[in-house]
Structures are given as structure tokens and as C-alpha cells.
Amino acid sequence: MDTPSPTPRPAPRSDLDSAPGSTFNNLDPQKQRRVLDESLREFAENGYHQASINRIVGRLDIAKGSLFQYFGSKEGLFRHLFRRAVDEIKAPLRAIRDADSAEAFPQRLKRVFTASAAFAQAHPFLWGIYRRMLTQEDFPLRATLLSEVRAEALTFFRELVELGQKQGSVRADLNPAIAAFVIEATLDRALTAQGSPLLDAGLGLSSDPNTRQARLDALAEALCQGFSVRSVPSIAKGDVNA
């Protein structure tokens, strides 16, 4: 009556919501995927600010107005991608956590390293966005992502260490939180190195898959030895190739 509301606003919803306008949901799912994939690539390759809407629509060969009709704004597009990505990440993480929970600490740690490296390689875009977010102060949703993902990861490692302590394969006097911090830092660095020879530090993490696998195992092994109740001299300095 009073306010005829000429603009059919797609309902405000929550501020943290990432729901696109209904238009996008009605699209051919194949087109939806193409749009999301190409956008994700742009953000992962260039970071948030350097990412260009013009490039995205150019590559997709659609009109710029369409993208804004779908997501409202650049940040809206990013929020949508971000939400989907986090949900997509959680499932494999849980699968890793719940699998082989009876195995010994060193085996589980190696498995986690391997699985994480595989994930980072299979989803270079998600990994690229996460890496950038760690150091870029003004990424939208930075606080949300970091607290969600990192809390999950660190809790996971802490529980892993505590379980190892109960099993007797990890020194009891080790502070689980500190150990988790070291593990997470090492793994993160290793994953970062695997995509960039400059950060490789001569470890061979960015070379061929076979070598990388062996080096990842060696890294996990070194951590395990440090945490184990007694040294395991069977695995010596040169014994790096599995």
C-alpha cells in the first residue's frame, strides 16, 4: 500500500548469508558450475582485490550484468564461493579424522600428511585462497574462515597427539597444544612448498610425486621421532626413500 516496493529485492536474509539471488539457482546446473569454477580460479590466482570481475565475465563470455544479478556484488560472489568451499573441505577432513582411529600415532600422522598434500593438489584453488587469506589482512570473511578452519585443524592434531599419549607412542610430558602447533606449521609449510620451488628449501617437496611422497613421509617421521617415547634409530638420516 504505502510502499509499493518496486524493486523485487531477493529478501535480505542474514548478513553472513551467502545465498545468491534466486536467478542463479534457476540456472542450468552445468552453467552454474562453469560460473563457480571460473570465479574460484580468478580469486585463487589473483587474491581478492586483484581478482577482476571483467576478466571473469570475459572468460565465461557472459554479460557483466548477469554476474551482478546472480550475486549482487563482488563480495557477494566471494562469500558464496567461500561458503561452498568450506563445506566442501569439511567432509574429507572428517573422513581422514574418523578413518583408522585405531592405528598408531606415526602411521596416522603420515596418513594425514599424505591426504592433506593430495587435497591441496586436487583443489589448488581452494588451497590458494586459504594461503592468501593467512597473510592478507583485508580479505572478506578472513576472521570467519581462519577461526573455523584452523580451530578445526589444531583441535584435530591435538586430539591426535593426546590419543598417541594414551597409546604410549607419544611422550607423556609433551604439551599437546604445542605439538599440534608444530605439526600444523610444518604441514602448512610443506604444502606451501609443494607448489613453489622457491619455498622448497632443497627438500624436494616441489619435484615429482614419488619424491614428494617420500619427503613428506620423512617430515612426518622426523616429527614422530621427536615426539616418541624413545628414539627409533632404524630410520636413519639417509633412509629417506621408502
Place this chain on the structure above:
Amino acid sequence: MDTPSPTPRPAPRSDLDSAPGSTFNNLDPQKQRRVLDESLREFAENGYHQASINRIVGRLDIAKGSLFQYFGSKEGLFRHLFRRAVDEIKAPLRAIRDADSAEAFPQRLKRVFTASAAFAQAHPFLWGIYRRMLTQEDFPLRATLLSEVRAEALTFFRELVELGQKQGSVRADLNPAIAAFVIEATLDRALTAQGSPLLDAGLGLSSDPNTRQARLDALAEALCQGFSVRSVPSIAKGDVNA
């Protein structure tokens, strides 16, 4: 004759050179400092691409043309800052390396952790630029900086480990390169965490200086214990406050 060369180009020099036009060197040293400090701040706070020449000259209250007369371009300004920063970093690093070379491995490692944390806090701008460069692919001079600084750091840690092995305080079966990788990763994460509660992981690295010092020591201690020939149970889980 043929080419009167109307533009008094300031001599090309080397491509990697960072020498500003002579104009800048003739300036009042106090003004030089102000210009460099404000520029460094802009790059550290915003990264290379988001850094704005307009904001810099606005804050300095000088004309935009002046800055371009001094350094030729945005990248020229950055190169100059970068060169100075690297030179400035090297001295304290060497001092740490050469000091107390007779001390035992754990003491030296703790000392390095403490000194690095102090440096990162005393030079937040340099540290901010370095952190960003690690993940930002298209920083100018990224390759140069990373290979210089990281090679230096990793060699330093490797030598530290090897020395510890000779002294007998570090397990002989430990691969020094891998140990150096773990140490560097942990230290880097700790320094990153100290400026950002989001990355702190509940360790207390970003809280007050006293707590931070204790936590840094605990981190170094945990690494040392992992690397040492036998466990040192005297320093137990709760024994964090020095």
C-alpha cells in the same frame, strides 16, 4: 647533434639496481627518512598492488610528481625500500649467528627464537612485507627476496643442527635439512601468530610480552626435546613459565 637527448635520464645502471635519482639523495636526510618510512608503511599495510602512491604523497603532503622524480615508478620505490630493508635485516641476523657460538643447542635455539620475535615486533613493516611476499605470487623481486632470505635462514638452522650433533646434544640420526625445515616453519608460524590473535591457536603468542616470551621458550624447548638424544623430563608439560 642528431639526438639532442632533451630528457636528462639519470643513467640506466643495472636492472636490479635500486638507486633513486640523484634528486632524492640531495634531500634533507630528515625528509628522506620521512618519505621512506611512510612508503614502507603503505606497502607493509596494503601489500604491493593495494599500496597507493596517492595515499603516500597525501600523507607526506608532497606532490605526486616529486615521488616519481625520486624513484621513477612505483616499482622503483619498492625496489629501493626492499634493498635497504634486506641490508638492514642482514646485520642483526649475522649478529645472532655469530654470538654465543659455543653455547649448547637448546640455548642457542631459544635465543634465536627470542631475537627473531623481537625483530619482527621492532620492524613490523619489514615483517609484514616479508609475510605477504611468501604467499603473494606477483610481488616484484619476490624470487630475489625469498631465495636470499630463506636460503640464509635455512642454512643457518641447518648449521645450528649440525653443530648440535657434533656437540652431542642433537640426535645423530636426524636429517639436518629436515630439522631446519621444521624449525623454520615453526618459528615463522609463531612470528605470524604473535601479530594476529586469529592465528594464535590458543598458545598465547599474541598476548602480553611476558607470556609470549614463555610460550616462545616452550616452543623451542619442545623442538629441542624432540631433537635431543634423550628426553629431559625435568622440563615437563606444565613447566612453561621460566
Place this chain on the structure above:
DNA sequence: CATAGAAATGACCACCCGGTCATTTCTCCG
């Protein structure tokens, strides 16, 4: 076929960017 509503379009906007350069102002010396 007619037509209503959804979807797609791209010219256009204001803004900011790095960079230029003719001009003015300053400084110092004869």
C-alpha cells in the same frame, strides 16, 4: 500466436590508479 515474467545484455557511470610534464618556486652564487 500473444504475452507475461524471467534472464541476459552491454553501454555507461563515478572513481581511483600509476604516470607525465609544462610550469612555478626555491636556492645559491656571481
Place this chain on the structure above:
DNA sequence: CGGAGAAATGACCGGGTGGTCATTTCTATG
């Protein structure tokens, strides 16, 4: 004071940005 050279200036440029919206095209239904 006069003048030369160094230094400072800021209007201006082309180009890229995120964002808008009147218009056209498509599609489904009666």
C-alpha cells in the same frame, strides 16, 4: 639584484575497476 639550475608542483592522461539499469531476448503458458 640577476640568472641558472635544482626541486616542487598539480592538472591532466589513459586505463582499469566495481557497479547500474534501461533495454532486449528468451521461454513457458494460456
